[in-house]
Amino acid sequence: MSSDKNDLLIVGAGPTGMVLGIELARRGIPYRMIDKRSGPSFTSRSFTLHARTLEMFEQMGISEKFLKDGIRSRGFVFNFKGKDVRPTLDFTALDSPFPYILVYNQNQTESRLREHLDCAYGVRPEWSTELSGLSVADDGCRAELRCKDGRKEVIEPNWVVGCDGVHSFVRSAAGLDFSGANYQGMVMQMMDVAYEGFPGDDDWIHYYMSKDNFLLVTKLPSGDHRVLISDMGEADDPNLNVRDAFQRLVEGHVQGSSLAAPRWATKWEIWRRIASDYRADRIFLAGDAAHVHSPSGGQGMNAGMQDAYNLGWKLALVVQGLAKAELLDSYAPERKPVGEQVIANTDAMHDIIMAHGHGMEDRLALIRAEGWHERTVGGISGLTYNYKDMVQAPVEGAALDGPPPGARAPDAELADGLRLFDLLRHPRLTLVIASEHEDELAAELSSVVAKRYGAIIKPITVSAAPPPAGRHDAKILGANGTFAERYGRNKAGHFHLVRPDGYIAYHGLLRERHRFVQYLGDWLISAEAQS
């Protein structure tokens, strides 16, 4: 038996656990990551990476590998049986550097994340290590691990994060409820397969609906197609082999095309559930352990990784002693409402594509509803989820333009091809000061923040005028830059504090900077207080 008081334990090395692991490792936080599997999974479930996830990967410094190999899909095409309209859900106008859905197999995504964790930080998950007991005491947790060689190990981590999937042991041990419903009577199956004669374009994901079944076809980076079907159980006929069952359903929608034997096929049941809380004392839940829903629109893995991205920087600051533990109180109130919105959005999409038994006209009416396209693209891409209702920031004396606290920080063009997102690729928060004529105030704020919170916040100044001598943090706005348009045209100098997960923490005027410095003191621990 061994004991390590200071450990942070991540349970589960799926996509959620991996993102959390990278976020902690890039801030130098030691932890253990265990998984009961004997090794990585080589089968794929998710095939979609959405714009907000790609923005996150870019900020983590890992987007290039994904962009190189993935297929950039414009969105979804809806084919309703017997109807000659083909509506689309088009992602190409998204306000993001990534206006598309990147088609990429989940096992490949996990593989890229694992490689990065290993190559950049020398961290590997401990496979064949199962969490078999968990309890919380006043000063930490007690976790029982069942190791590969049958040995039992007890550790005492300060924090435990359950990224252990839909049947989460952590969730049960924490006593958190996982209520919801099942989509009764539906069978979902999918395969990766060589598909000859499929007429659809490779840069769209194709949905086919008839009254009682649903078919999805998309090209995969491997050259195979992903074919997903859902019906009331007909394709689950034990007298048919899997390939023939799929072929029969495919022929009902796409004549003259032929499936080969599948390289891989799976069958699963879909649930719609959310944990009663994402936190119980020193235990957190993230990913499928916290929420599961219909795969419509492909959001589950994306939402789980965003949970981890929200939690990672907060845990790191608290463990490093740079922020008060109260910072962790914001995780569940920020992420659970997003989980609820994801469930509502996937349900709405489910009612269009998998409402077996309902006629085509009823489902088309849902697509024709006012605002449907914008609302659905915003949700699936992850770009419209935000924390505006949750982020607490002091009331400002003056009304301000630009994104408010809790909003996603949008990208903006600066000079010389530089983008604001380029300046956010570091593990700290970023104080973006926009100063036209108040250089002294900007310099004073920048220097106070650097002195007190330099390990936590990186200040940068964006200005149309050349930076004063010695201001190495200053960036110049190009004549055609979109910064002022995105971040407000306030005549007075102003600033935004951008969190490491890309959301606005605070927005204020330079002349009211003292209020901001006070606000920082409420939750961060200054360099003076640390020494």
Ligand SMILES: Cc1cc2nc3c(=O)[nH]c(=O)nc-3n(C[C@H](O)[C@H](O)[C@H](O)COP(=O)(O)OP(=O)(O)OC[C@H]3O[C@@H](n4cnc5c(N)ncnc54)[C@H](O)[C@@H]3O)c2cc1C
């Ligand atoms: C068929 C299918 C298609 C899907 N398609 C999409 C899609 O297109 N887009 C999308 O975004 N999402 C999709 N999803 C959802 C996506 O696969 C999940 O949301 C995602 O895998 C969740 O990741 P996770 O890391 O939270 O959990 P998981 O991937 O389930 O990983 C949990 C890990 O925890 C480990 N574990 C469990 N219990 C213990 C324990 N006691 N001790 C140690 N380790 C433990 C498990 O071994 C596992 O490795 C799909 C899901 C399915 C089933």
